[in-house]
Amino acid sequence: MSSFETYLLVRAQLENSHTLEIARGDGAYKAFSKVLETSMEPEAVTEEVKKSGLRGRGGAGFPTGLKWSFMPNHETDTRSRYMAVNADESEPGTCKDRVLMREDPHCLIEGCLIAAYAMRLEAVYVYVRGEYRLPYDRMQAALDEARAAGLVGQNILGSGFSCEIHMHKGAGAYICGEETGLMESLEGKRGHPRPKPPFPAGFGLWGQPTTVNNVESIFNVPFILERGADWFRTLGTESSPGNFLCGISGHVEKPGVYEVPLGIPARTIVEDLAGGIWKGRALKAWFPGGSSTGVLPADTLDTPMDHDSVKGAGSMFGTGAMIILDETACVVRSALVLARFYEHESCGQCSQCREGTEWLEQIIARLLDGRGQSGDIDLLTDLCNGMTPGKTICALSDAAALPVLAALRHFRSEFEALIPAPAEVST
Amino acid sequence: MALPETLRTEFDELCKKYPQGRAGLIPALHRCQEELGGWLSPEILTDCAEYFALEPVEVYAVASFYPMFFLRPVGKHVVSVCRNISCDLRGAQEITQAAEQCTGASCGSSSEDGQFYLEEVECQGACTNAPMMVVDGKYHEDLDAEAVTRILGGLK
Numbered sequence: 001m002s003s004f005e006t007y008l009l010v011r012a013q014l015e016n017s018h019t020l021e022i023a024r025g026d027g028a029y030k031a032f033s034k035v036l037e038t039s040m041e042p043e044a045v046t047e048e049v050k051k052s053g054l055r056g057r058g059g060a061g062f063p064t065g066l067k068w069s070f071m072p073n074h075e076t077d078t079r080s081r082y083m084a085v086n087a088d089e090s091e092p093g094t095c096k097d098r099v100l101m102r103e104d105p106h107c108l109i110e111g112c113l114i115a116a117y118a119m120r121l122e123a124v125y126v127y128v129r130g131e132y133r134l135p136y137d138r139m140q141a142a143l144d145e146a147r148a149a150g151l152v153g154q155n156i157l158g159s160g161f162s163c164e165i166h167m168h169k170g171a172g173a174y175i176c177g178e179e180t181g182l183m184e185s186l187e188g189k190r191g192h193p194r195p196k197p198p199f200p201a202g203f204g205l206w207g208q209p210t211t212v213n214n215v216e217s218i219f220n221v222p223f224i225l226e227r228g229a230d231w232f233r234t235l236g237t238e239s240s241p242g243n244f245l246c247g248i249s250g251h252v253e254k255p256g257v258y259e260v261p262l263g264i265p266a267r268t269i270v271e272d273l274a275g276g277i278w279k280g281r282a283l284k285a286w287f288p289g290g291s292s293t294g295v296l297p298a299d300t301l302d303t304p305m306d307h308d309s310v311k312g313a314g315s316m317f318g319t320g321a322m323i324i325l326d327e328t329a330c331v332v333r334s335a336l337v338l339a340r341f342y343e344h345e346s347c348g349q350c351s352q353c354r355e356g357t358e359w360l361e362q363i364i365a366r367l368l369d370g371r372g373q374s375g376d377i378d379l380l381t382d383l384c385n386g387m388t389p390g391k392t393i394c395a396l397s398d399a400a401a402l403p404v405l406a407a408l409r410h411f412r413s414e415f416e417a418l419i420p421a422p423a424e425v426s427t
Numbered sequence: 428m429a430l431p432e433t434l435r436t437e438f439d440e441l442c443k444k445y446p447q448g449r450a451g452l453i454p455a456l457h458r459c460q461e462e463l464g465g466w467l468s469p470e471i472l473t474d475c476a477e478y479f480a481l482e483p484v485e486v487y488a489v490a491s492f493y494p495m496f497f498l499r500p501v502g503k504h505v506v507s508v509c510r511n512i513s514c515d516l517r518g519a520q521e522i523t524q525a526a527e528q529c530t531g532a533s534c535g536s537s538s539e540d541g542q543f544y545l546e547e548v549e550c551q552g553a554c555t556n557a558p559m560m561v562v563d564g565k566y567h568e569d570l571d572a573e574a575v576t577r578i579l580g581g582l583k
Binding site: 080089090091092093094095097098129130131132133134164166168169170171172173174185186187188189190191206247248249250251255256257287291321323324325329333334337338340341344345347 | 444445447449453456489492493495496510511512513548550551552555556561564566
C-alpha cells in the first residue's frame with residue numbers, strides 16, 4: 001500500500017466535523033484570518049492560487065487561479081462581481097462534493113471567503129443540486145453559524161471586508177452543471193447554456209463579472225493559502241498538482257470516495273483502496289472520470305490519474321470519478337444507459353444534441369433488442385461525428401458522443417456480435 | 428388564491444438574497460411543492476407568476492424544465508430509483524422491480540391507493556453507495572431488494 005499526505009478529508013474524520021466549534025478547533029478560518037490580518041493584496045491571493053497550479057476539479061481541469069485572473073480590473077470596471085460555486089454534482093459516477101459539503105462545510109465557506117477577497121466579490125452563490133438535501137442543510141447551518149460568529153456578512157472580523165454567501169437550490173437538471181446553464185438557472189430560468197463568448201468573467205450572473213468554480217476547487221483554496229503554493233506543488237504531478245477526491249463506483253469490492261494525489265496509478269486506487277474487482281472477477285473496462293469520459297480497456301489500468309496522462313491514454317480525467325466494469329459487464333448496455341441519460345438531459349437548444357442523443361439511444365437500444373441492422377455501427381460512428389467536436393452551444397453533445405466513439409474503438413466486437421447475421425436466401 | 432400569505436412572506440425574504448428577485452423562482456417553486464400538496468397546480472403556477480411579475484407561461488416554462496417539479500398530482504410518498512450507470516452495474520433493475528412490487532405502482536405512475544408515486548431517475552450523486560433510491564427526499568443507499576421491501580413496507 002502506497003502512503004501519501006492527505007488534507008482534504010482529514011477534518012472529516014472528526015466527530016461533528018460539520019460544526020463551527022469542531023471545525024475551528026481544527027484550524028478552520030485560519031487561512032482566511034491570515035489573509036485579512038496581513039492585509040494581503042487581493043491580486044496576491046489570486047497569484048498564490050495561480051502559482052499552486054490548482055486545476056478545476058469539476059471536469060474541465062482549467063487552472064483556477066488563471067480563471068480568477070480573467071475577472072476585469074476593478075478600477076476600470078466597477079460593476080458588482082459574483083462567484084457561483086458549482087455544487088450541481090450530477091456527472092454520473094461523481095459524488096465527492098456531497099461528502100465535502102456534508103462533512104466539512106466550513107472549509108468550503110472559508111474557500112468562498114478567500115475567493116471573494118481575491119476577486120472583490122459582492123456575493124457568492126452556492127448552487128446545490130436540489131436532491132442534495134442533507135449537504136444543503138449542512139451548508140446552510142454552517143453558514144448561519146459562520147454569520148453569527150461574524151465570519152460572513154458585513155465588516156468581517158472588524159476588517160472592513162464584507163461578503164455575503166447564499167445557498168441556492170437547483171431542481172434536478174444535469175445541464176445546470178454547465179457553467180452558463182447554471183447561471184441561467186440561478187437567475188430563475190430554464191437551464192439553457194449560453195453561447196460563448198461573452199464569457200462569464202465579462203458577462204455572467206445578471207450580466208455582471210462572474211466566476212464559476214467547482215466545490216472541490218474552492219475547497220483546496222484555504223489549504224493553498226495556509227500552507228503555500230510550494231507545499232501544494234509537492235503533491236500530485238508537475239502539471240496537475242495536489243490531491244483529488246476519487247469516487248470509485250461499479251464493480252469493485254469497496255466503492256468509496258478516496259483522497260489520493262493526482263498522478264497515482266489507477267490500478268493502485270482499484271486494487272489497494274477499493275479492494276480490487278468484486279467477486280474475484282477480472283476487469284473489463286473503466287471510465288476514468290465520470291460518464292462523459294471515454295471508456296478504456298483493462299490493459300490501460302496502469303495509467304496515472306492526472307489530466308495529461310489520462311488524455312494520453314485516449315480519454316479524459318474529468319471529475320476523477322472512476323466507474324469500473326468487470327468481465328461480465330456488457331459494454332453495449334452501459335452505452336445504452338448513458339445514451340438514455342444524455343437524451344434525458346439534453347436541453348434541446350441545438351439540433352445535433354437534441355436529435356443526436358435520441359438517435360443514439362434508439363440505435364443502441366435496437367442493437368440490444370436483437371433488431372440491429374448491418375449498417376448500424378457505421379451509422380453510430382457517423383452520428384457521433386456529427387455531434388462532436390465543438391458543434392453545439394455547450395459540451396453535452398460531445399459528452400454524449402465521445403463515450404460511444406470510445407466504446408466502439410475499444411469494444412467494437414461487442415457491438416458487432418449483436419447484429420443478427422443476414423438470413424440465408426434459399427434458392 | 429392558491430398561494431398562502433405565509434409563503435408570500437417567506438418569498439419576500441428569499442428574494443432579498445438576489446439583486447433580481449426572479450432568481451428566487453426555483454427555490455420558491457420548491458417551497459410550493461413541499462407545502463401545497465406535493466405538486467405544482469396551474470393555480471399555484473399562476474399565483475407564482477403574479478408574485479414574480481412574470482407571465483404564467485414563463486413560470487410554466489421553468490417548472491416544466493426541471494425533473495424535480497411535478498405538474499400533476501402524485502402519490503403521497505415519492506419513490507425515485509436511480510437507473511444510471513453505477514447503480515445499473517450493481518443491480519438497479521432489481522431495486523426497481525422490488526419497488527414496483529412493494530408499492531403496486533409502475534414506473535412513472537402512482538399506486539391506485541394514492542400512497543406511492545414511483546419513478547426511475549438519472550444519477551442522484553450517490554454512486555459509491557449504489558444501488559440507491561430516494562424516498563420523500565431522503566437517500567437510501569447500498570440497497571438490495573430486501574431493504575427496499577423493508578423501507579417501503581414501513582411507510583404503508
